[in-house]
Amino acid sequence: MQESVDQNGRSYNRFWFIFTLLLGTFTMSISQSSLSTAYPTLMHDFGISADTVQWLTTGFMLVMCVSMPISPWMLNNLSFRQMFMGALALFDIGSLMIVFTPASWGTNGFWFMMIGRVMEAFAVGVLFPSYQTVLLEITPKDERGTTMGIAGLVMGSALACGPIISGIVLKFFNWKSLFILFMIIITAVFLMAWFGLIRNVMARHETSLDWLSVFLSIGLIGIMYVINQIGKKQANWTIDGALLVISLLAVILFCVHQLKLTTPLLELRVMKTFNYDLAILLTGISYVALIVVTIIFPLYYQGVLHVSPFVSGMSLVPGAVFLSILNPFTGKLADMIGFKPTMIIGMLMIVAGWFLTLAMADVQNLLGMILCAMIIEGGNAFVMMPAVTLGANSLLNDLVSHGTAVITTIRQILGSAGVAMATMILTTATTHQLSKGVNHLAASLHGYHLVFMTMIVIEIIGLVLALLLRDTKKQAQD
Numbered sequence: 001m002q003e004s005v006d007q008n009g010r011s012y013n014r015f016w017f018i019f020t021l022l023l024g025t026f027t028m029s030i031s032q033s034s035l036s037t038a039y040p041t042l043m044h045d046f047g048i049s050a051d052t053v054q055w056l057t058t059g060f061m062l063v064m065c066v067s068m069p070i071s072p073w074m075l076n077n078l079s080f081r082q083m084f085m086g087a088l089a090l091f092d093i094g095s096l097m098i099v100f101t102p103a104s105w106g107t108n109g110f111w112f113m114m115i116g117r118v119m120e121a122f123a124v125g126v127l128f129p130s131y132q133t134v135l136l137e138i139t140p141k142d143e144r145g146t147t148m149g150i151a152g153l154v155m156g157s158a159l160a161c162g163p164i165i166s167g168i169v170l171k172f173f174n175w176k177s178l179f180i181l182f183m184i185i186i187t188a189v190f191l192m193a194w195f196g197l198i199r200n201v202m203a204r205h206e207t208s209l210d211w212l213s214v215f216l217s218i219g220l221i222g223i224m225y226v227i228n229q230i231g232k233k234q235a236n237w238t239i240d241g242a243l244l245v246i247s248l249l250a251v252i253l254f255c256v257h258q259l260k261l262t263t264p265l266l267e268l269r270v271m272k273t274f275n276y277d278l279a280i281l282l283t284g285i286s287y288v289a290l291i292v293v294t295i296i297f298p299l300y301y302q303g304v305l306h307v308s309p310f311v312s313g314m315s316l317v318p319g320a321v322f323l324s325i326l327n328p329f330t331g332k333l334a335d336m337i338g339f340k341p342t343m344i345i346g347m348l349m350i351v352a353g354w355f356l357t358l359a360m361a362d363v364q365n366l367l368g369m370i371l372c373a374m375i376i377e378g379g380n381a382f383v384m385m386p387a388v389t390l391g392a393n394s395l396l397n398d399l400v401s402h403g404t405a406v407i408t409t410i411r412q413i414l415g416s417a418g419v420a421m422a423t424m425i426l427t428t429a430t431t432h433q434l435s436k437g438v439n440h441l442a443a444s445l446h447g448y449h450l451v452f453m454t455m456i457v458i459e460i461i462g463l464v465l466a467l468l469l470r471d472t473k474k475q476a477q478d
Contacts, residue, residue, distance in 0.1 A: 004138060004201075012199045014138060020197040022151065024084070024189040025131045028091055028124045029158030031182055032060060034166040038175040045103040045175075046110040058225075059114060060121040061416055065220045067125030068409040069266045072401040073209060075130055079200045081193065083130065087123040088190045094119030095179045095186070129405040136392045136400050138201050142335060148389040149331015149381075161320050162294075167313030202401075213265035216254035222247025224413060227420045267402035270395055276403060278465050279391030282343060284411045285462035286383035288418030289350050289455065293319065293373050295419050296426065296451060303444055305366055318370050319377040326381035331389075333382075339390040340469040346382025347463040349375055354459055358452040361445060383462075390469070418458075422451050 004014045035042075039053050046053075074083055097116030101109050132151060139147040169178050192198070226244040258264035271277055294316060301312035334342040353375035360368040388407055395403045426447040433443035 008200065010199070012196070016197045017138070017199060017201075018135065018147070018150070020189060020192045021084070021131050021134065024088055024186065024193075025127055026158050027182055027185045027189070028087075028120070028127065030162045030165060031120055032057075032064075032124065032158070032162060034162035034178060038166060038170055038178065041170070041175050042110075047106050048110050052107075052110065055114060056117055060117055060124075061412065062221045062224050063118050063121035064125035064128070065224050065409060065412055066217055067122045068129055068405055068412065069217050069220075070214065071126050071129045072133075072267070072405050073207070073265055074126060075133060075202055075401050076205045076207060077209075079204065080130075080134060080202045081198050081200050084127070084198050085190060085193050087127050088186050088193065091120050091123040092183055092186050092190070094123070095183045098179050099176050099183070129401070129408040132388060132392075132404045132408070133401040134201060136389070136404070137397070141393060144335075144389045144393065146328065146331040146335055148385045149328045149334070151385060164313050164316055164320060167310055171310060205398075207263045210257075210261065210265050213254060213257060213261075216250045216257060217265070219247040219250025219254060220409070220413070223251065224416055227413070227417050266405060267399055268406070270399050270403045270406060273394045275394040275470050276391045278469055279387040279394070280407050280410050281465050282347075282462055283384050283387035283391070283407055284414035285458060285465070286346065286350065286380045286387070287411045287415045289354070289376055289459055290323075290380045290384070291415045292418055292422045292451075292455060293376050296422055296448075297369065297373055299426070300361075300369065300448055301366065304361075304441065304448070305364060305369075307366065315366065315370055316373070319373040322374045323377040323381050326378050327385065330382045330386060334386045334389065339386050339393075340466065342386050343383050343390075343466045343469065344463070346379045346386070347459065347466045349379030349382065351379075351456065351459045351463055353379060354452055354456045358449065358456065361448050361452060383466075422454070425450050425454060 004017075005011055035056050042053050042056070043049065078086075094116040097119070098113045101113040101116070103109060105112065132148070135147055135151050136144055166178055169181060222243050226240050226247070229240050255268055258266055258268045271280075298312040298316065301307050301315055307315070330342060330346070353372050356375065357369070357372040360372055388404065391407055392400050392403055428447075429450045430443045430447035433446045434440065438446070
């Protein structure tokens with residue numbers, strides 16, 4: 001990559017800038033999905049229940065959701081180098097708290113560890129939209145597809161690689177080794193940034209922080225929390241229903257308030273653009289397909305095929321590798337033939353993958369299911385990051401940071417809703433069949449059939465949305 005010039009007029013190497021940025025974001029992203037394999041050990045060490053230990057992931061996602069809308073304000077009011085290194089430092093401190101939490105503290109120790117987890121989540125939530133905005137800012141418009149294809153390695157591969165990496169680490173070391181590994185890499189990235197590989201590349205437009213907007217955005221946490229309660233037996237729906245209503249009102253007031261402000265915390269007027277709105281839905285729908293594969297397929301492998309947790313984790317490797325290989329290629333393809341044809345190809349692959357999954361469920365063949373996962377994840381490479389790039393290309397440059405924050409936040413909510421829905425369908429359908437006297441295998445297969453059919457319907461809707469896109473490549477040629 002050629003030399004570029006930062007905000008201070010000094011040249012820097014764009015390759016090493018992007019490498020450092022993606023390495024840090026990739027490592028932090030892995031932490032989002034890497035702890036599920038350590039749950040049994042954590043439950044034993046801290047003497048906590050399964051419902052409590054899940055807060056390590058649920059709480060992470062909740063904090064991420066509320067920090068994402070703040071990222072545009074931070075990009076405008078802090079130098080990017082300062083913001084990036086601050087996020088890395090916060091993540092490192094949070095990880096250090098977790099590593100030094102003694103198991104002898106029991107439940108209190110777990111909640112102390114949760115404070116560290118919250119710090120990690122805030123850092124990831126701020127950087128997830130920001131790194132995409134920065135990449136879009138420093139890349140010429142006609143090369144954005146290629147660059148964001150490489151960035152797709154972070155978004156898609158990190159989610160898929162989390163359980164794989166944790167499975168390998170936990171096979172040989174204890175659960176704290178995961179966080180030590182994260183700290184080593186993040187500290188190395190911090191030093192790389194310190195020595196000049198990360199530069200200030202975003203113009204600053206200082207504004208005061210609207211605290212009312214921040215307070216109202218907490219409604220997102222309430223919505224995410226209730227979504228994650230769906231299908232849980234211990235859920236109190238009187239309290240959760242009230243929380244959902246209050247949270248929805250807070251989010252509605254947040255949206256109204258943003259539209260009234262001259263310089264809003266999050267510029268929602270970006271949603272007046274047709275292609276951008278379709279891009280939001282497409283990136284969300286493809287993300288649902290990806291995250292459901294990484295959550296539901298291991299359950300199928302262990303519950304129906306009776307393989308070990310390690311084997312089920314390693315069975316995710318081919319799909320993750322295929323996704324990683326295709327991401328840079330699909331970005332170049334989008335630059336060459338346009339975003340609409342690229343995303344139609346991707347949605348066709350995802351729909352075909354779920355149809356094959358439905359057919360393969362009864363065959364009970366591990367290799368067949370791995371192939372289905374590869375097709376679905378491969379299709380995701382053609383949709384998720386190209387959709388983000390298309391959305392950004394549909395906006396004025398000064399709205400890109402807001403656009404990526406909106407897309408990332410909505411994608412996170414849709415992803416959580418998708419997992420909650422798939423888990424609820426699987427659990428409810430299986431339990432219902434068992435109550436009718438059906439054997440466990442047949443009952444489980446019935447539940448998986450319903451999940452796969454639901455995913456087919458969702459992804460067909462995504463295919464229709466892809467067909468509705470306005471082809472920006474064709475418009476540019478006209």
